[in-house]
Amino acid sequence: MAKRDFLTLKEYTADEIRLLIDDAFLLKRLRQRGRFTLPYLSGLNVAMIFEKPSTRTRASFSVAVYELGGLPIPYSAQELQLSRGEPIKDVARVLSRYHHAIAARVFRHSNLEELARFSSVPVINMLSDLHHPLQALADYMTIKEKKGRIDGVKIAFVGDGRDNVFNSLAIAGVKLGAKIRVATPRAYAPDPEILGNDVYSKIEVYEDPADAVEDVDVVYTDVFVSMGQEREREERFKAFLPLYQVNSELLKKVGREDFIVMHCLPAHRGEEITDEVIEGEKSIVFDQAENRLHTTKAVLLYLLNPNWSKTKEL
Template identity: 45%
Template sequence: MAVNLKGRHFLTLLDFTPEEIEYLIDLSASLKLKKRAGIRGNALEGKSVALLFEKPSTRTRCAFTVACIDEGGHPEYLGKNDIQLGHKESVKDTARVLGRMFDGIQFRGFKQETVEELARYAGVPVWNGLTDMYHPTQILADFLTIKENFGYLKGIKLVFVGDGRNNMANSMMIGSAKLGLHFAIASPEGLRPSDELVKKCEEFNKVSGGTIEFFEDPKEAVKGAHAIYTDVWASMGEESKLAERIALLKPYQVNKELMAASGRNDTIFLHCLPAVKGNEVTEDVFESPQSKVFDEAENRLHTIKAVMVATIGNV
């Protein structure tokens, strides 16, 4: 089946079929080879993209900027103090203005409703660079990294340890269910995805052959894990809860003992970064040969490039 994503938004992996997600991962791999070979592209020649940031960023901002330039496009960074988004000007009106000037719009911020409203009114593809609910571009980078290490995705056991109701856990669960991974969350019972989202993912699992499991005991969760994933214990905007989260999540720290509990000698460690070493992960795991976090960070570039090329590219 031919895959055509031209003109599509990229707001959540819920909107994409397994074939479309696999297409983006494969396209990312080919664009990575091209980049490594020093080949500049022209898939975005003549295109301009707006990069809207309510939240600060290292990897997302740099990846969108470099990816756009690599393929001949022009990126324009618009921080929260640069435009009137949601303050003097409504999201709806901002979308209609930017949509007439740019070929695509990236949004990184708080509310999923904001990126959805941008998409509703912009008239051009809108890409979710992160919201409080979803982080779909990160999942593409994570899955590309896993595929590079194991050669496949379907049947992989991927375990998320820590705050299991954040945007990473949500998006990872969706991606795993779509592509047939065995996904587990190790967390306190109160920090898990919504029942509604779990039910949706269970329906995807009926087609893909994937599974979802929840554990309070992290050592039980990671048995047989190909990849162990964690994230910061307090997301952006939740810093006031950090002391409470440290007390609650200390048993979920990814350390050498937890990595060994997988029972595999090829288990890899993943983290979307930035990491708070000493909280969710120890320094020795972060710096170990099992850690693939910087491959993962680089893969943000190639997967984000694939999303832009597939949706607005000259192909």
């Protein structure tokens, strides 16, 4: 079987994304029934490279590999020779001789692409500056769980239109038939080169978040200053605050009662979202976080054991 990577959701069809979400629901049901361990990655091990700190990704990915019968082996950038200048292509060729897959959380997406180019085993994006596909899968699993569907669901993302989470949310959403809106300052508008013209042409861009959230099913936000953007902190705060904060006043503009509020976490409470909202009845952020585990399992099985016996587990 030819190697398949998981770097963005551009390379995956709508049917493949739906299959991953369906598998994640099955894996979640099994876990809820007490099936915490499954043998489908027995004897396999996965390298996990972290250039950036992580809570949800490290925890969910490690548990996912372990509960599927495999061995997760985490590395910080400082533990590898990358920190001393070893070329990425050399690290890729060495680690892929030892491991059955390599997952990486990186500052630059181009480094992830190089890792994949020289690795002989699947490479999985645990986050880059441009894309966060594992998060998008968990987001759409959670939307389907809460709203009963994805096709036709209206989603308003409020914040940075070039955010890695938004990019993956938009790419997957357009493929799955969701209606994607983004409210963002003009200087932070989505990049058609990153999204692709087929996605970019189908999203709606607003400068006023009150217009973007009107009559939507989902209000989504992320931090205004991501890791690696600390030098832009003051400039970004001037651009985003106070207009683009998701607070109770903005949510009044939705104009319906059955909407939900999402955030990929970690949240900077009092910046992009208020404590009142994230702790409120509309917030489903911890369900999102939980579903990272189940969608990660689905991706691992799709790449490493696509013929896992689902029927035996039903």
